[in-house]
Amino acid sequence: MHFDGGLKLSIAQHSSAGQKPVNEDSLGIRVPEKDQITTKGAVAIIADGVSAAEAGKEAAETCVTGFLSDYYSTPDSWSVKRSAQQVLTALNRWLYGQGQHYMQAEKGYVSTLSIAIFKSQTAHIFHVGDSRVYRLREGVLEQLTRDHAMPVGRGQSYLTRAMGLDVKLDVDYRAADVAVGDVFVLSTDGIHDVLSSSRMQALIAEHGDELDVAGQCLIDEALAAGSDDNLSCQLLRVDALPLADAGDVYRKLTELPFPPPLSAGMVVDGLLVEAEIHASPRSQLYKVFDPLADRRYVMKTPSPNFNDDPAYIERFILESWIGRRIQSDYVIEVIEPPKTPSYLYYLSDYSPGLTLGQWMQKHPKPATQVMLDIILPVAKGLQAMHRRDTFHQDIKPDNILVGDDGAVKIIDFGSCYVAGLAEIAVPIERDKVLGTAQYSAPEHILGRRPSGRADQFSLAAIVFEMLTGQLPYQGRLQNCATTIAFSRMEYVSACAYNAHVPLWLDASLARALSISPELRYSDVSEFVYDLANPNPEFMKDTFQPLLTRNPLRTWQGISLFLLLCLLWSLLR
Structure with missing residues (x-):
């Protein structure tokens, strides 16, 4: 597609059990290739299984593996927000259902969850619990999420929201703009509860060119400062954003030339033009026949009036992209061309x-x-x-x-x-x-x-x-x-x-x-x-007055009655 590629990220992630015998944190990053980096984006996800929950580790792992798998299975046409919320709702219901095997839901499959999805020039942030997402821009570290935790004294707190805690899931969502050079940081409380934001900012800025070193430094310093929890962090630096140059876009859009004016008897890529069905200032429709498949199609071609208009060309290209993704007996089917097209057009099913x-x-x-x-x-x-x-x-x-x-x-x-x-x-x-x-x-x-x-x-x-x-x-x-x-x-x-x-x-x-x-x-x-x-x-x-139900017929009836009365009086 004309807006493929362009997003480039440098990534690093670290996780440590710390002073605990078991690491109940889970984290993952997926940067897909080809079309999906454009339509779905790159995902970083971090989860912290709740220590008080007996299945916290399993809950965190399920959140990470389940989301990374299911998010990319949602339709390309869905927005990031709809795709993510659909997957998160299903994951939460499964975790909550599994947790019902325990005496209390909060003792079952419960985990915090923070997600950053990088699509085009936006970072979509989804968050529940007390893990965090930060953005480091021009030396300033900004926290993009808020903790869902209630302090109960002596440095202790309990989660007010988490995955698997309740059958209804309330997830914070935020769309943050992205610039080249931004560093996004996802962390669990084993790090950010011990290190101040200013200290995290200084460590990342000091090792900004070596994200792997910066991540390890965050864990090492948090341990040295007395962290007694699991410690995990992810760092993603934005190295390039997609399609910043209009010239590049125009070149991609115009890779295929507009077809010449078509008439009955002409052949385009093995397709015989039988007749013009419709023509408008924006496009033409032709009935074409494929002799190899013994099948007729409708060929839609762009109007030559717009051969230098990138906005028009983009919309025309997207028509076939959209049509191929709507699978319904009640929507016309867009057909893959039998041969690689030599011109800009698309085919749909012919139905007289x-x-x-x-x-x-x-x-x-x-x-x-x-x-x-x-x-x-x-x-x-x-x-x-x-x-x-x-x-x-x-x-x-x-x-x-x-x-x-x-x-x-x-x-x-x-x-x-x-x-x-x-x-x-x-x-x-x-x-x-x-x-x-x-x-x-x-x-x-x-x-x-x-x-x-x-x-x-x-x-x-x-x-x-x-x-x-x-x-x-x-x-x-x-x-x-x-x-x-x-x-x-x-x-x-x-x-x-x-x-x-x-x-x-x-x-x-x-x-x-x-x-x-x-x-x-x-x-x-x-x-x-x-x-x-x-x-x-x-x-x-139903039983409204006739004047309300049908005022026109009412006044017609009244007029007819008055006319008959007038005629009767004249004939007397």
């Missing part, structure tokens, strides 16, 4: 059919069940994306394919937000492609952090249009650009346009189309469940 926009023109105001047959698969596709920390951001009728075989799939990844990729810094201004205004949630327009609730809003807008033939909020959302403008919008009931829309279904639409994302459903699955199953809370409003 109509876009939902075309389908809606042929089937205006479908019955509720027909609508659900299309919307439920779209919701499942969105759930598959959201599980990957990926938000589509441009759900609209033209990005939903209704196949001739009845299969419904989400297409186009050109506006997707991927949490894991958003954490990777690049020295170019990224391309921010907004979704289509009529279907976009207000937070997209206002530049707020993406979430699954924005896709929920777009899906609800499509349902509203399918049932009524009208856009929600009378189509005025596309004219809003400020918080004040959005706050003035008032939801107009779907029943005002289609008397056959049940009130409970309209209520679910009103909630999913709330201007404020906090007022919507917490997950798209809850929204579609209420679409298919009358919510008892909404049923309370």
Whole structure:
């Protein structure tokens, strides 16, 4: 990938039982190669098994080995925070469950834990207990974590938080910026409870070029100062950060040339171009045939209008990266090319059919069940994306394919937000492609952090249009650009346009189309469940006055009645 590599660390770690017969500390560092150093980062982890716990040593070892194994098994598209918290939650539950074999949980599998994950230009710190993480920058040692311990007198304390101590885990998280030359230090209390921060700072600064020597000095001096606990430390110096030069990025992005204008009959990398499916100012779609595999694909090519725009090229490249990681029957499949590409393009599965926009023109105001047959698969596709920390951001009728075989799939990844990729810094201004205004949630327009609730809003807008033939909020959302403008919008009931829309279904639409994302459903699955199953809370409003349920039909009826009265009086 264009943002591969670049992060370089010098590392050292030491551990000693000290005056104790058994070393209950555990520590580990993993610096992966190739793509994972970019998408997942490098990990340093240190754990201190609680002395009062009978299985403290086993708990510390489990934390270290389990995290280093499971963290790198999480999806590349997940953010560091989501990946780490998911793994830590599972580890804590296992430790707590094992600890139930003891009379008291605090006597079982209990350990402190501190983690530093270096990804791009950020250090992600996760911490529970009284081990610590420091950062030495320009001669100043700063403690990045706080101890979860309560003093009980005579220099003694007990942990208020630790791995395996409680079924619910409360982990501190912090994102710290990283600069070349920074030294990060992870230590257990056998060192930092004895040595002051100023003394640790002096020792590390004195041996800054020899991290291995500096780590051993920390242990030796702590022992000499009377430490009676296990002693462990890790030191990581940042020697280089990724992609500091925009020219390097541009060269990587432009390794493959844009394809020439294509037409039926041309052959690209063994693929026969049969027809152009669609063309827009940003890209072209072609139906192509692979004679060796006897299979048809859709080839997407970039627009020549952007052949010198690195932000556009990056987004185009990421489309195929995203598509290959979404495994769902309800999302179009991105296919690996049969040959190494000689141009910049990507392939997806070919499925003949109509876009939902075309389908809606042929089937205006479908019955509720027909609508659900299309919307439920779209919701499942969105759930598959959201599980990957990926938000589509441009759900609209033209990005939903209704196949001739009845299969419904989400297409186009050109506006997707991927949490894991958003954490990777690049020295170019990224391309921010907004979704289509009529279907976009207000937070997209206002530049707020993406979430699954924005896709929920777009899906609800499509349902509203399918049932009524009208856009929600009378189509005025596309004219809003400020918080004040959005706050003035008032939801107009779907029943005002289609008397056959049940009130409970309209209520679910009103909630999913709330201007404020906090007022919507917490997950798209809850929204579609209420679409298919009358919510008892909404049923309370079933017997509203006709004027409230359908004001248009009410006034039409009143007008007709008055007209008949007038005609009757004239004929008398």
